Amino acid sequence: MNAGSLIEVEGLEVIYGGGKGLFGRQKPGNRVLKGVDLTIGRGEMVGIVGESGSGKTTLGRALLGLVPATAGQIRFDGRAMSGLSKGEMRPLRRRMQMIFQDPMASLNPRHSIRRILSAPLFLHGLARSEAEAETQLAAMLARVSLPPVVLDRSPHELSGGQRQRVGIARAALLRPDFVLADEIVSGLDVSTQAQVLNLLKGLSRDMGLAMAFISHDLSVIRAVCDRVYVLRYGEIVEAGPCARVFDNPQSDYTRLLIDAIPLPEIDPDWLGRTPPTAADGTHRAAPGAGGGGSVLPSGFGRAAAITPLQEKRA
Amino acid sequence: MADLSLPLAVPRHRGKTLRVLLTEPRVVLAGGFLALLLLVALFAPALAPKDPLEQDLMLGTLPPAWLEGAEPGFLLGTDDLGRDVLSRALYGTRIALTVAVTAAGLSALIGTALGLAAGWYGGWADRIISRMVDIWMAFPPVLLSVLLVAVLGSGLHSVIAAIVIIDWTRFCRVIRAETINQAGLDYVTAARAIGFSRRQILFKEILPNVAPVLAALISLEMGIAVIVEAILSFVGLSLSSDTPTWGGMIAQGRQMIHQGWWVLVVPLLALFATVLAFNQLGNGLRVALDPVMRR
């Protein structure tokens, strides 16, 4: 395989809720990922885009080994992650970090920012004394442009943008090789979003960090990523360098996604327009201006009713 | 940058837990009352004007000091056996608080341990514990406690044991639900992603977030324990009838309600105020200890 790859995923399948029931009945389970192949190079920014129910959050968590794979392989730096013992997993944990969608929920509300940031350092032996930890915290806070006073605050006393910076600092402090960023700017205002994205780009460049950037927002992915995977109902429908995928999308679904993004410019035809489709037929396009939206074929029923929340819980 | 100038402007809400608690009026009032009650219990021998057990039939059924026919020295009157009602009520505080603290403490300990285990580890542990709780809760609690005391024999230890055996389920259920709730939040996933072990996450991340609910539950349970003790005393299953307990006094007062209503009313008011204080403390703690609700 490519010597430059940090993460290699082959035929990844994740099924939730399957297995034997209480009385030995076989439960069918919910097949969230249906054979995903994906690679992430060292220092590479990879976007994973998809709508709700696409399985993108599950894919991210599976990359970190937080969700068990039902089938398929995930290799991190050449080592297969399945079957690693807790002891073998511990050092890997430091090397792969995560930044969360909701910075409020991802920071323990009862801990101070100091404790949230320093505990991982002690856990992984990156700091042996309070003073050592404090030095690293100070440097990292400066790097993410947070004033030192935040250390004594608790998460709810910070603004959304500040909390997201704390989340980024927590991940970066462990000097990982890979960071998973799951919808991390979706709740932020555009001005804050720009700051956070620039910060991530800078950190990735300076630290040689590889990142998987999960988002529903193609514009955000285009701004920060080198390559993109388009995920739909647990399958990759398109993959490639951002320039190619955005400028010349091959799949109808990618085209539909791109077309649906409202750009801030006057375009009276946009509302009525539907992207040209190949005779795909899985996504019935709306017939013209008067036609209005079709409902996805599975719109009535459980499949399309999976919200990101349910997906997360599952 | 816009959001960087902010933290200086934000008033600090953190600080000593005690200081936070003192900003919640319910905690201050109810906590103050209960602290007073504790002092009364500790110094009952010094505070009580008379010996609570001393009988003097000549001085039976004396009314409180402000009514006609009162005798000096018996502020709240006497019962039919001539025992000082005030002194008996003050001594009754001892039993009430002993039961409240030990019974609530022990049921919290057992219930929380099982609730955390069920909620955090899930699987078989959860199935067994939850099933046990379901079965437990199918018994009517008052009947069960009467039955238990009847089996264990009457006495303070049996009363406490009965309350613990019945009420650990209350803690177990709530703590289990709260643990599951917390476990679903991203900060727990964050701790897993960082590499903390499950034990570490349970004690360092989840437990502090479950603590406010636990504190509230404990004070509510103390109120319940006081009532249960009173009920068992009332039906004569707690302590021997000459030991001063509120429940015993109420039972006695009920029989002589037409001759001396104060024998019933004084312990009833003490019981009412104490239980109300525990409940208000519980509600206040829940609000005051929640870092988000506190704002």
Place this chain on the structure above:
Amino acid sequence: MSQPLLSIEALSAISTRDGGQPVLRDVDLTLKRGEVRGLVGESGAGKSTVAKAVLGILPSTVKLTGGWVRFEGQDLMQMKRAAFSALLGRDITLIPQDPQTALNPARSIEAQLTDGLRLKLGLSRTAARARALELMDEVQIRDPARVLAAYPHQLSGGMRQRILIAAAFAPEPKLVVADEPTTALDVTVQKEILRLIRRMQEAHGTAVIFVTHDLGVVAKICDSVTLLYAGKVIEDGPTARLLNALRHAYTRALLSAGPRYDRPDAGLEPVPEAVFAQLRAEIGLSQSNSEGPRS
């Protein structure tokens, strides 16, 4: 020219928490019949406060301190409660933000959709059902009978939002307030919903206040825009003028901060501190209280 449908003049409000911070500062806004007006701003700008003031559903933490809201010449704030209630849900309706929580999970779609028709328009049960079926067809729900019999959890988010749109347009209102109606939806569904709102609005000649934080959405659906910052109107005018002849530095900065899939090298320019300084100077704000932390 006829009088505007809605005119808001010098509307001011303060927060009752945070020591009386202004939430709205002399907001002016006029809306013609059949006009779609975008109400845009970042979080804390006051956009949904304006919308809530029109609907008379301000939270208790916000207090109006001055100004008028006139609907067809009548001052909504001075109006009798009963008259205002009659107006709401008939002449003014709401499309809520979150289709997940805006429908009662325990009632069928039919029950919820016909409530307003029966209550506000006095339709009989059968007439309301007939009208509901008609509306379902209008918002392009296939198999309307089946959807009417369904419960909210059986429907996708986009479908629920369609139903809420049908409910909002059901009484033929003159004004629909849409509070971030597509924020919780996927982009492809968002486009369908925007298209639907625009088409319903055009077909019925309804005026719409469209609250959003997304200038892209504004560009696609709104005739005119009011841009707020910290409760003050920064821009006001036709959408084309706002986007093509950018007048305020803040508007320009917002547009350059947002990433664009078609221009990978543009976007992500943080809003310069100078722009915030200018805004603060215009509003007359001191250094630090431009935006509160949100919890």
